[in-house]
Amino acid sequence: MDTPSPSTQDLARRLLAASQSASGPHIPDGVAVIETLRISLAKFAGDAGFVSLLRRAVALAGAELPALQSVKIGENGRLDGADSAISALGDEAAVAITAHLLALLVVFVGEPLTLRLLRQSWPDTHITFKHPEADQ
Amino acid sequence: MSAQGPETPHDRVKIKQLPTGVQGLDEILGGGLPEYSFNIIAGAPGCGKTTLAHQIMFANATPERPALYFTVLGEPAIKMLRYQQQYTFFDHRMMDGAIRFINLSQLVLDQDLGAVLDAIVKEVEASNAGLVVVDSFRTVVRKAQAGASDVELQGFVQRLALHLTSWQATTFLIGEYVEGELRDNPVFTVADGLFWLYQSIERNSIVRKMQVMKLRGQESVPGLHTFRITAGGLQAFPRTFGLTDNKSVHVKGLRRISTGVRELDALMGGGIPEGDSLLVAGPSGAGKTVLGIQFIAEGLERGEPGIVAMFEELPNEFMQRAASFGFDLDKNLKDGSLKLIYLRPLDLSVDETVHEIVNAVEEIGCKRLVIDSLVGFEMALAPDFRTDFRESLYRMIGALTRRGVTIISTVEVEENFTSMGLSNFTISFLADDIVRMRYASINGQLRKIMMVVKMRRSQHSIDMYSYAVTAKGLAIGEPMRGYRGLTSGIPGPWSLESPSPPAAADRNDPNG
Numbered sequence: 335m336d337t338p339s340p341s342t343q344d345l346a347r348r349l350l351a352a353s354q355s356a357s358g359p360h361i362p363d364g365v366a367v368i369e370t371l372r373i374s375l376a377k378f379a380g381d382a383g384f385v386s387l388l389r390r391a392v393a394l395a396g397a398e399l400p401a402l403q404s405v406k407i408g409e410n411g412r413l414d415g416a417d418s419a420i421s422a423l424g425d426e427a428a429v430a431i432t433a434h435l436l437a438l439l440v441v442f443v444g445e446p447l448t449l450r451l452l453r454q455s456w457p458d459t460h461i462t463f464k465h466p467e468a469d470q
Numbered sequence: 471m472s473a474q475g476p477e478t479p480h481d482r483v484k485i486k487q488l489p490t491g492v493q494g495l496d497e498i499l500g501g502g503l504p505e506y507s508f509n510i511i512a513g514a515p516g517c518g519k520t521t522l523a524h525q526i527m528f529a530n531a532t533p534e535r536p537a538l539y540f541t542v543l544g545e546p547a548i549k550m551l552r553y554q555q556q557y558t559f560f561d562h563r564m565m566d567g568a569i570r571f572i573n574l575s576q577l578v579l580d581q582d583l584g585a586v587l588d589a590i591v592k593e594v595e596a597s598n599a600g601l602v603v604v605d606s607f608r609t610v611v612r613k614a615q616a617g618a619s620d621v622e623l624q625g626f627v628q629r630l631a632l633h634l635t636s637w638q639a640t641t642f643l644i645g646e647y648v649e650g651e652l653r654d655n656p657v658f659t660v661a662d663g664l665f666w667l668y669q670s671i672e673r674n675s676i677v678r679k680m681q682v683m684k685l686r687g688q689e690s691v692p693g694l695h696t697f698r699i700t701a702g703g704l705q706a707f708p709r710t711f712g713l714t715d716n717k718s719v720h721v722k723g724l725r726r727i728s729t730g731v732r733e734l735d736a737l738m739g740g741g742i743p744e745g746d747s748l749l750v751a752g753p754s755g756a757g758k759t760v761l762g763i764q765f766i767a768e769g770l771e772r773g774e775p776g777i778v779a780m781f782e783e784l785p786n787e788f789m790q791r792a793a794s795f796g797f798d799l800d801k802n803l804k805d806g807s808l809k810l811i812y813l814r815p816l817d818l819s820v821d822e823t824v825h826e827i828v829n830a831v832e833e834i835g836c837k838r839l840v841i842d843s844l845v846g847f848e849m850a851l852a853p854d855f856r857t858d859f860r861e862s863l864y865r866m867i868g869a870l871t872r873r874g875v876t877i878i879s880t881v882e883v884e885e886n887f888t889s890m891g892l893s894n895f896t897i898s899f900l901a902d903d904i905v906r907m908r909y910a911s912i913n914g915q916l917r918k919i920m921m922v923v924k925m926r927r928s929q930h931s932i933d934m935y936s937y938a939v940t941a942k943g944l945a946i947g948e949p950m951r952g953y954r955g956l957t958s959g960i961p962g963p964w965s966l967e968s969p970s971p972p973a974a975a976d977r978n979d980p981n982g
Contacts, residue, residue, distance in 0.1 A: 376573070377571075377572060377573065378541075378547045378570070378571035378572060378573055379546060379547045379548050379571075379573055380541070380546070380547070380573035380575045380576060381573075381576050382575065382576070383546050383547065383548055383573065387548070439548075442548050442549070442551075442552045443548060443551045443552050443555070444552075444555060444562075446562040447551060447555065447562060447565055450562065450565045450566055451565075453566075454566075
């Protein structure tokens with residue numbers, strides 16, 4: 335799979351920013367954004383459905399950021415034990431994982447449904463992909 | 471009788487009917503889905519259960535009364551959304567809250583039926599859901615059967631039905647069942663509605679049928695109904711063809727209408743009685759389609775919209791053929807007074823085909839219909855449907871002629887030179903009137919002869935006439951006098967020893 339488009343990465347950054355303001359001081363922002371996605375996605379796709387997508391997203395992100403190859407994902411989709419790895423890699427890692435997760439959702443259910451799912455999780459955030467032409 | 475007087479229909483609770491969103495299905499159900507009913511959609515994998523449930527959801531869900539779709543160890547929700555959004559009924563906007571997917575797989579795996587019930591109830595109460603789907607409920611039942619008794623399962627189903635109905639939700643449980651499981655199954659016992667979908671393969675053709683096996687509170691159309699899964703989702707073809715109402719019942723034969731061939735009209739006693747079904751039987755090349763063209767053109771000239779349902783010829787070929795006889799029907803095609811229906815795929819269901827014709831008849835207010843030909847019609851059907859052919863044709867012709875549509879059906883007859891059959895398909899019972907064309911070998915020539923065999927309510931000529939297919943259509947010639955054995959196709963001269971042939975003016979008994 336290709337690197338996520340600039341608009342997908344941009345959206346991942348905005349979700350991260352929204353989570354930075356919402357998450358508590360003890361939760362890494364990267365973990366918070368994925369946790370928010372987990373709660374939303376697992377509700378309709380199930381824990382197993384979310385975990386399978388997240389594993390794929392982490393694997394794809396790991397191809398870009400080799401340090402992510404050590405990240406393990408729990409059976410329930412939580413990044414237990416992987417917080418430190420993501421914390422150490424900073425926003426770049428969280429953006430990469432989130433962007434790949436979003437890109438996977440777009441591949442499977444399309445952009446309109448992906449945006450609608452995200453808006454349910456971040457109702458106060460303006461969520462949209464930049465116009466496709468911007469990516470070309 | 472109550473103290474206030476006799477009970478009236480107004481005293482009874484009125485059950486609101488919800489649209490299914492599936493063309494033809496509301497009619498099969500007797501108007502729609504009973505609101506707050508508890509239903510099962512059953513059938514084998516791949517027969518359209520999930521798609522049907524989605525169509526019902528998209529037709530009814532609102533943000534105020536959303537639809538909850540519980541997935542349980544069946545098709546993963548992401549894949550379901552991926553595929554279902556390919557259907558035209560899928561509206562992304564409804565995913566904002568009107569339709570919600572909830573995954574119960576883990577709960578079913580980890581916990582007991584009580585926890586599953588609690589989870590469903592909690593979501594329904596929190597969302598004020600108007601529609602609930604559990605897919606696949608069979609999985610829930612399997613889990614229950616592994617760890618719980620039949621009584622517990624029955625209790626669970628009953629509590630689920632009770633609760634969802636009390637919360638004014640219309641419910642659909644989707645399950646992969648086989649018919650042998652119908653007996654003593656608590657799920658089916660509790661259900662108000664039981665919709666069974668079937669799919670079979672018959673000589674390379676897929677045949678899909680549905681049956682409403684149970685529906686409390688209203689009269690559904692019994693029997694198996696064909697359906698098709700298209701880009702728009704399921705489309706059902708009720709066996710009633712949408713003609714269940716009794717509007718505008720036509721009294722046949724109040725007037726005669728011209729076939730477009732004046733001499734033939736005269737042989738028929740003044741034309742075809744309006745609302746009759748005329749069968750034109752004859753061998754290939756006899757001019758059956760030409761008569762159909764003249765019949766339609768005559769109607770169009772008189773302002774009577776017409777339809778030609780063709781199964782052998784392409785529409786442009788038909789138009790060219792009509793033009794070659796001097797009938798320019800282009801303007802009629804453009805203004806909608808003429809409709810050509812070309813149906814030739816090899817897996818059509820007879821009901822589907824009939825629906826196409828009936829819809830077109832309704833659409834243009836058709837007065838004249840030509841079916842060219844019944845042989846081609848039958849060939850276009852999936853093999854499994856050919857056994858239903860005569861029955862469906864009978865129902866369609868009956869329904870249309872009752873509405874005043876006059877029908878000419880052509881049928882090719884395999885010619886032999888020993889006898890004269892009317893049709894290889896024994897469908898002459900469909901016809902009020904029959905015209906037979908055939909070849910006869912006379913003086914080294916293959917001559918065309920025509921006879922009116924039957925006019926249900928009137929007298930007609932009993933003469934056999936020679937005719938020709940000319941540049942302007944059929945031209946009726948002279949009565950074939952002086953021959954014997956014309957019906958065999960190999961006539962001989964009427965010998966001097968034989969009695970005289972009957973006079974030309976003789977007419978037969980209309981009811982004979």
